[in-house]
Amino acid sequence: MKLSICMMVKNEEKNLHRCLESLKPILEQIDSELVIVDTGSSDNTVEIARQYTDKVYFHKWNNDFSSMRNITIGYAKGEWILIIDADEKIEDTSEIILFLNSIYANKYKSVDVNIKNITNIEDNRYGIISSPRMFLNDGTFRYEGRIHNIPIYKKPTVVLNITFLHYGYIETDTKLMKKKFLRTSSILIEEIKKDPKNIYYNYQLAVSYAMYKDYDKALKQIIKTYKIINDRKLNKKDYVYIYYEMASYYYFAGDSTKYKIIEDICKEGIQLEKEYIDLYFLLGKISIFTNNFVQAQKSYKEYINLLENYKNLSIYKNTAFKLYTLDRLEETYYDLSFIFFNLKKYKECIIYIKKLSSGKYIEKAFELIVKSYLKLKKHEELKEYYNENIVCLDKNKLRIFYSYLELEIDKSIEEDRVDIISKFSGNNDTYSFLNKIRVYYNSEYENLGQLVNKFVRVLDLNYEPNYFGDLIYYKIKLKDDIYDMLSNVSMNKIEEFIVYIANKYDDFKDTAYNYITQNINSDFQVIRVNRLLDRFVLVMDKLNEEQYRFIFKDYVNSGIKYISVIYSNEILDNEMIYDVKNDEDSFFIFMNKANQLKTYNEKEYIKYLRKALELYPFMKKGIGMLLDDFKNKFNAKNNEFENYKKKVKITIKAFIDNNKLDEANKIIAEYEQIVKDDLEVVLFKSKISLKKLSNVNTSYKM
Template sequence: MTKKLSICMIVKDEEKNLRRCLDSLLPLLEGNHAELIIVDTGSTDQTVEIAKEYTNNVYFHQWNGNFSDMRNISISYAKGQWIFIIDADEELETPNELLYLFEGVKINNYNTIRIREKNLLSIKLNKHVYHFQERIFKNGGAFQYKGTVHNQPIYQQPVLTAHDIQLMHYGYINEDKDLMEKKFQRTANMLKKELEVDSEHVYYRFQLARSYMMHGDSAIALEEITKAYESMKRQDKRLITHRYYVFGEYARMALHTNQFKQVINICIEGLSYNKHYLDLYYYLGHAYLSLEEYSKGIEMLSKYIELNIQYTKNKLDLSNYTAVEMYSLDKTALEKTLDRVVSILYKESKINEDIGQYKSFLNEIKYIDSALKVKLLTKIFIKEKNETELYDLYKNIEEDQRYPFINYFETLKKDLDQEKKKLIEFTFSISEDDYGLLNKIRITQNRKKMLTEFINNYDIIKFTDGLIIEFVTYLMDYHYVTRYFKKIDSLTIKKIVKVLIDNEGSKKYFLKSLNNDFEFNDFQLNRVYIAIANILLLSEIEEERNKKDVDLELVYIFEKYVTKGIDYVRYFYNIDHIRITYNTFGNIEDKFFVLLHLADDMLQKGDIRNYNRLVLEATEEYPYLSSLMKRYVSKKLKKEIK
């Protein structure tokens, strides 16, 4: 019985891709719905061996430099009623949809089937471009390919566009430099030879420009696409509508090279021929924005977004744009546009465009990143002075997005006037959570009880640095800082103290705290004292560098810092083994204290030589405090001699 579908492939050295491709075809092959024909054109790797695992129809024909010849050879072996063309670096993502199409009768009314191809350009950026291609053809004996390089199918009408059948193409991944170089050298050389024969060939010149663009030679690409455009304009004007692809690539390449006025001119001309050419609205809008012509840019990008939404709802048919990929249909392009437009409308007060329109867009688009959607809606609601919707947005976001929202929101709030800030803080103060309590603290004069509640129940470290500093300044008013510092790690204490000393002028507060709040020899208190004292000492030493005498208060703090540091390491580490393990410590401050602890042991034994050796090692390990170490050691030795 004749198989209904013949899958035809030409391959060469495709061992990296072939198995992925053929596995995607298994639902067609296993159901006996199709035959698989593979023509190898000279592989030297394991391509042929892999191919034979899936089919006995593997044939050998030497590569002759002409893609269409090779395609036509593979087609000549086909016995099915239909021919399906696929390459090794592609994958059929929707085999069941293809099976469903062939099981129905609708297909009988057509000679060619057009399907969607999704081209992966960047794994890192998750960048894809889309276009439709004729890939399935009725095997009537007349179907063939023409063209040396970018072979074109010569097919018969009518054409059915199958929107739900999709290929994934992995052949142009930018991160694969070896692959891109190999393809560039092969394709560009073949195109140049063809252009030597016919320098006015618009399609070949267009493809050469694309090859240079993918290779990273954007200036040369722009030169070549300009030549393609000029050739098109010199030829039969009636063909311009069918050569729409030149406008799209010209605009893309001009935008990439920051030729914004050139982009605008070419897009306006291109849209006069094809008013639904989505990419041209995208390029045109971004070019206007780059020239700070905001109203025009936003108008064009709004049109782009509207068309994009229509396309995703299958209300806009772009299947006739088969000669070139659509670069602005993917999620990345849409998200970039939404982010840029909303940010401009948020920032620029002189623009009269309605930012609320983008609220409608964001609510209608279901597939953009949820975190980005929250950020953009936050800007929109702030711009609209809509505290109620802003609060509702906060209450309805997922828990894992709550702190990113708060931290982003707080960053935006910095630029608001005091009245707007207070209104927002009042609105959010009703929330029964840590952020709600923090806003209650902000708007209340008597904060003592609420600060205690926050310390006991919540963790301020989850918030931004600015909020943490703000919270600690509230604690300072009630001398609750030490109580809070006992709950957080030493590194965070140091960061907070440094910011408060450097930016808030809080040095006197912490000096007083060190003198009054640490009388008890408690492990947690010692840890907090060490962290605060460390930052104060380092800060003071920097200021005292050019003075002859060291401040006595500083000396006293340092002595207490060392005493508490030694007590801390004695408690925290295994004191019996510390002599042989301290060299493995990653924390140099702890290592410093351990060495002084070992030095004290030597001093108690009267071993001055080893005492001096260990003190020197401690000083070398933590040289920042060396000026205070001299006075400390001198005082220790004098006391021992007495």
């Protein structure tokens, strides 16, 4: 028999089918056997295994990986032994089959393969390590070490271009990671207690902490490992594989001084191993954080050079090295584009932008893409890049791109703005059609209002970004009806559009004022929009007093009518301000109450104006005008009343002087119905009494 495939398994129903299916070509084309040792499964693992082989054996787990591996090897009858785990699969078995069927195999006693450790499926993150997995079954091959079992085998070793995909450390599977951490770390801690200076166990414990995302403990453990190497005066080059882990753990757990430490670690590691590709990548990344863009460029370019030929690197074939950054080329291209953008080298930035191929990094580079092309005034080239790389992305990503483009359009001079809009008006999508309308507006197209109406009918403005507010602005400028097009648009969205318009257009105040003055009526669709327009015009506070009074009056009237439609009488009458949508609606409740009280209870009227102001201080100026009006009216009434009192008193005095006392008393009686406790009137009454007494005495003498 040519080959024995040996496995040990426990509760692997989730993975086993995938693994064993990948082995079928070998089992079908090579004289081989599949040996599976189960160590205590409680799920369907055994049933799945028996679908592929009748050589299923049972041995209780003894907490020693190497011991269990050696049990599986003990069942092997093949000339060669292939070791694979249930959470792995072989990507392409053809080279194994070719090797075993060739005389070439007679020259070797072991085979190295690539183990691709998948850490994040969604982001396609992985690390690669070269590992011996196929061995001549000469009776001496075995495993040693309770954890991270180490194969003891003979050389020469051939490196085959075969990849095992390993799914055992998917970082998003927290349950799995915790299970493996607890199992692995407990054994490692036991072994370290027996042999505290064991570099391999100390290093693997640091790795275990990191896989469990406990970077504080991982950093302490890797520093301890490094110290052991130093204290024992060992050759650091033999242990250079710890440098990337040490630098990475500092990155995740270090303090504010970490970047300089990481830089020093990377440089020391590179001095020991010139091919250490991971350290070049990390040095490039750290150099960006410290704004050392020259060093970042140099490090990243060396990383790219090594990556282009990584399969021929000696460290790629070194089983001590796990390479973590072979999947980071796109990230490197992005970082280089970022570096050149910050150096204002926009041509170089675009060179690396064009190397990006994944949607993830193209999306991340949207801002750099837009700004770099526009800085160079390469409008047509930007549109070409967009058509080739961006237009195919989903709608949400496109909107992010458009938002960056819109920001730059707004900053551009008029000539560039018109050209960019024109360039992005040729596709068959809503953004292009918006730009077509913008082009027509700039060219004073006479049927623009009809074109906007036609466009809006097929749009749901509730789901469009704020820059579609241009459509509303154009309609306002044309004095066309905006109320119908906004009748099914939420108030929040309308407000978002108006904020955009108010910030973008310098003439918004005058344009909105003129539009409002021509569109005042009690139709609900009108008042719901007008109160928003009113509010923005008022808050901008660029109106003269007459204009401000007019708009404030319309704002209050529209607001009161609006709340009377959307809220019940119970809420309005009982002033249930905590049950309405916002402070503005509460403001209108109090203003409504104030208006009701104005004509018959001036004191309460003032109280409610002040309550409205306290709740919604944005309308301080308008409320101030109402309070001033009341004060002026009160003063005018007071002056009128004082004049009345003076005239009455003159009349009373004249009657008294002319001895017309009855007429004087009659006027005093009427006056006291209006004015109480007037001291002058009391004196008048005393004078009348004296006069009457004097008249009686005079009559008596006669």
